[in-house]
Amino acid sequence: ELRCIDGGGCIVANARHCGECIQAGAKCGWCKDPDFLKQGETVTTRCDELQSLLKRGCDEAMIEDPHGEQVVHRNKTVTNRRKGAEKLNPEDITQIQPQKLSLTLRSGEPQSFDLKFKRAEDYPIDLYYLMDLSYSMKDDLENVKNLGTSLMLEMSKITSDFKIGFGSFVEKTVMPYISTTPAKLLNPCTGDQNCTSPFSYKHVLNLTSDGNQFNTLVGQQHISGNLDSPEGGFDAIMQVAVCGHHIGWRNVTRLLVFSTDAGFHFAGDGKLGGIVLPNDGKCHLENNVYTMSHYYDYPSIAHLVQKLSDNNIQTIFAVTEEFQPVYQELKNLIPKSAVGTLSANSSNVINLIIDAYNSLSSEVILENSKLPEGVTIAYTSRCKNGLVSEGENGRKCSNISIGDEVMFTISVTSKGCPKQVKPETIKIKPLGFTEEVEITLNFICECECHKDGVENSDLCHFGNGTYECGACKCNDGRVGRQCECSSNDVATEDMDRTCRKDNGTDICSNNGDCVCGTCECKKRDNPDERYSGQYCECDNFNCDRSGNKLCGGHGRCECRVCVCDPMWTGSACDCSLDNSTCMASNKQLCNGRGTCDCGVCKCTDPKFQGPTCETCPTCPGVCAQHKDCVQCRAFGTGEKKETCERDCSDFIMIKVKTRDKLPQPNDASYPVMHCKERDANDCWFYYTYAVNNNTEKEVHVVDALDCPAGPDITPIAVGVVAGIVLIGLALLLIWKLLMIIHDRREFAKFEKEKMNAKWDTGENPIYKSAVTTVVNPKYEGK
Numbered sequence: 001e002l003r004c005i006d007g008g009g010c011i012v013a014n015a016r017h018c019g020e021c022i023q024a025g026a027k028c029g030w031c032k033d034p035d036f037l038k039q040g041e042t043v044t045t046r047c048d049e050l051q052s053l054l055k056r057g058c059d060e061a062m063i064e065d066p067h068g069e070q071v072v073h074r075n076k077t078v079t080n081r082r083k084g085a086e087k088l089n090p091e092d093i094t095q096i097q098p099q100k101l102s103l104t105l106r107s108g109e110p111q112s113f114d115l116k117f118k119r120a121e122d123y124p125i126d127l128y129y130l131m132d133l134s135y136s137m138k139d140d141l142e143n144v145k146n147l148g149t150s151l152m153l154e155m156s157k158i159t160s161d162f163k164i165g166f167g168s169f170v171e172k173t174v175m176p177y178i179s180t181t182p183a184k185l186l187n188p189c190t191g192d193q194n195c196t197s198p199f200s201y202k203h204v205l206n207l208t209s210d211g212n213q214f215n216t217l218v219g220q221q222h223i224s225g226n227l228d229s230p231e232g233g234f235d236a237i238m239q240v241a242v243c244g245h246h247i248g249w250r251n252v253t254r255l256l257v258f259s260t261d262a263g264f265h266f267a268g269d270g271k272l273g274g275i276v277l278p279n280d281g282k283c284h285l286e287n288n289v290y291t292m293s294h295y296y297d298y299p300s301i302a303h304l305v306q307k308l309s310d311n312n313i314q315t316i317f318a319v320t321e322e323f324q325p326v327y328q329e330l331k332n333l334i335p336k337s338a339v340g341t342l343s344a345n346s347s348n349v350i351n352l353i354i355d356a357y358n359s360l361s362s363e364v365i366l367e368n369s370k371l372p373e374g375v376t377i378a379y380t381s382r383c384k385n386g387l388v389s390e391g392e393n394g395r396k397c398s399n400i401s402i403g404d405e406v407m408f409t410i411s412v413t414s415k416g417c418p419k420q421v422k423p424e425t426i427k428i429k430p431l432g433f434t435e436e437v438e439i440t441l442n443f444i445c446e447c448e449c450h451k452d453g454v455e456n457s458d459l460c461h462f463g464n465g466t467y468e469c470g471a472c473k474c475n476d477g478r479v480g481r482q483c484e485c486s487s488n489d490v491a492t493e494d495m496d497r498t499c500r501k502d503n504g505t506d507i508c509s510n511n512g513d514c515v516c517g518t519c520e521c522k523k524r525d526n527p528d529e530r531y532s533g534q535y536c537e538c539d540n541f542n543c544d545r546s547g548n549k550l551c552g553g554h555g556r557c558e559c560r561v562c563v564c565d566p567m568w569t570g571s572a573c574d575c576s577l578d579n580s581t582c583m584a585s586n587k588q589l590c591n592g593r594g595t596c597d598c599g600v601c602k603c604t605d606p607k608f609q610g611p612t613c614e615t616c617p618t619c620p621g622v623c624a625q626h627k628d629c630v631q632c633r634a635f636g637t638g639e640k641k642e643t644c645e646r647d648c649s650d651f652i653m654i655k656v657k658t659r660d661k662l663p664q665p666n667d668a669s670y671p672v673m674h675c676k677e678r679d680a681n682d683c684w685f686y687y688t689y690a691v692n693n694n695t696e697k698e699v700h701v702v703d704a705l706d707c708p709a710g711p712d713i714t715p716i717a718v719g720v721v722a723g724i725v726l727i728g729l730a731l732l733l734i735w736k737l738l739m740i741i742h743d744r745r746e747f748a749k750f751e752k753e754k755m756n757a758k759w760d761t762g763e764n765p766i767y768k769s770a771v772t773t774v775v776n777p778k779y780e781g782k
Helices: 007-013 018-024 050-055 135-144 147-155 182-186 211-219 233-242 269-273 301-310 321-333 346-361 391-395 448-452 493-497 622-635 713-756
Strands: 028-031 047-049 069-074 100-106 111-118 125-132 162-169 201-208 253-260 313-319 337-341 364-368 375-382 388-390 405-414 424-430 437-444 465-468 471-474 512-515 518-521 555-558 561-564 594-597 600-603 652-656 672-678 684-691 697-702
Touching: 007 018, 007 028, 007 047, 018 028, 018 047, 018 448, 028 050, 047 050, 069 111, 100 111, 100 405, 125 135, 125 147, 125 201, 125 233, 135 253, 147 162, 147 211, 147 346, 162 211, 162 233, 201 211, 201 233, 233 253, 233 301, 233 313, 253 346, 301 313, 301 321, 313 321, 313 346, 321 337, 337 346, 364 391, 364 405, 375 391, 375 424, 388 391, 405 437, 448 465, 622 652, 622 672, 622 684, 622 697
Parallel strands: 100 437, 125 162, 125 253, 253 313, 313 337, 652 697
Antiparallel strands: 028 047, 069 100, 111 405, 162 201, 364 424, 375 388, 375 405, 424 437, 465 471, 512 518, 555 561, 594 600, 672 684, 684 697
């Protein structure tokens, strides 16, 4: 089975002829050059990605690579028309563009086109009012009897071409849905109520622009009755959809108003009345009455969706509040449908219809007919306000007003070719609109050179195949590059012998299979890698490498030997013969300090290095030259801190923690210059400068500045205080000592004088006693 794959794996598709190749992928091409294949290569290697075929030596003119195309056959411009302008027939109004085109598809190659949609103003509308006439709808019938003229008046504000029709339904006319007693068949209602006989569906009024006629005929209708609550409305909807010639539908906007106050029967419920035949989806009206309700089951929801869509009918469910949830769920299953609440006055019905119409007409949803096998379609919508959507949302645009223009991009892609190659037709249309785009699909399943093929060609071993596109396409039962062998004889010992090199034991060097006495080399997982040669002894991937590239990236590998590009040599094509890379700025090869070997300078002076031997990392001035750049990059300071990024990005900077982490001259295989510089704050910073083996400037910097330490205030203060105290104590001690010495000298002098003194012991003549004695004369001495 052919797989559709990416271009890089075209060869994995095993395409044995051109038609299979171009179906393998949009990037695959087929080389039809008869001399293209090398020994050992199979015919399937003619199929490859285009760039790979060119690289392998196939001339561009010899590559079959057909492409799809698109042709627009009818492209009538959308109608720009205002209300009140010249009246146009519905078929003359265009809302979708283009209308017809053809696409030619190649497998895996999308074909895209733009589809424009524009809501035309004053577009004709047909509205058919389908009403439940079971007894519970008696009050609603009274409201509808005057609906015709009122609705015509309101709709004239939207369109000048409006038609209205009427139909009614009750239920299938079999038990247990209705009572089949003769009396109940004549009047299904109880008491003195006058009701008409039960019926399934009755078409009352063709679509007409006469509102009075609508009022008159609807006014003549009578209520009927049935036994169960769900009604047979689905039967009626089906007949309204498929009996267009009875209803009078035109190719305009078609609205169906379905009015009821009950639920609905659907496919399978007919078994209760013994009805098992599925609904056939065909018109069965006789005298405007559905005659096969007792014969066919109710339609399924999916069947209704299909028929409503096929006939471009948009449905409005006007139901009572009680059944709103049921019909909301039904609305979600039926595209382009709406639900409104039915109440007891006619103005409500009119507002319900107008609101529902505005809601339905403001949304456009694209749908397509069934696609052929292998064909996919993708939509991208560009709606109002620049909203772009893809996927399922790419099919629709909402909130479209009259006169608005929206665009859809539609992409159609084919995977492979259909079993029966013939033109296919698909149609795309907006749901609820009669206009459509007709697309004819053609498939590219063969190459251009296929038509020039020669059947039973002598080039294919006496006519055992068709020679086309540079290769033999063998007949059934034949194999080999020229169809020279029968498929029954491909593995004989005699044939295997011719596939052994030098009579060895390995068949096709263990890199291929012996087919028809000829080696057909195996394929590699990597489609760019191939075995070749008479015995598959060669390959294009086992050559010498340089820089992890096959043949250094400057040559191609042929039979395990590098074939170098011009100006390259060596076993791995890694030696350049171009001396321009060795030219120094002074126009000397390697600055006159080395030799140019394979485009690379080998410096003979050990002081110099770099790509042109112009860099001298140990020469004086290197440290001062890089001081400012190292300072700004490492510490964000210095004269160049404002222009650091611009001026100082020519070297690699590596930070280290301490000086002993810096590279040492004996540790590196290249010269290293140690530098010590001082900044504006008298801090030292240390770094090394070198040019490594990859000719990259490399600077290692100690990431901490070495700044002189400031005085420690505490010990100084303590020392000063202690010194003052000690000096004070010393002075006191000296003073005390001097006092002691002075006192002792004075005391000694006093003692000496005391000893030498001579004292007079006589009485002092001028001495007078201080004592005075007084005697009291009265004292008697007692």
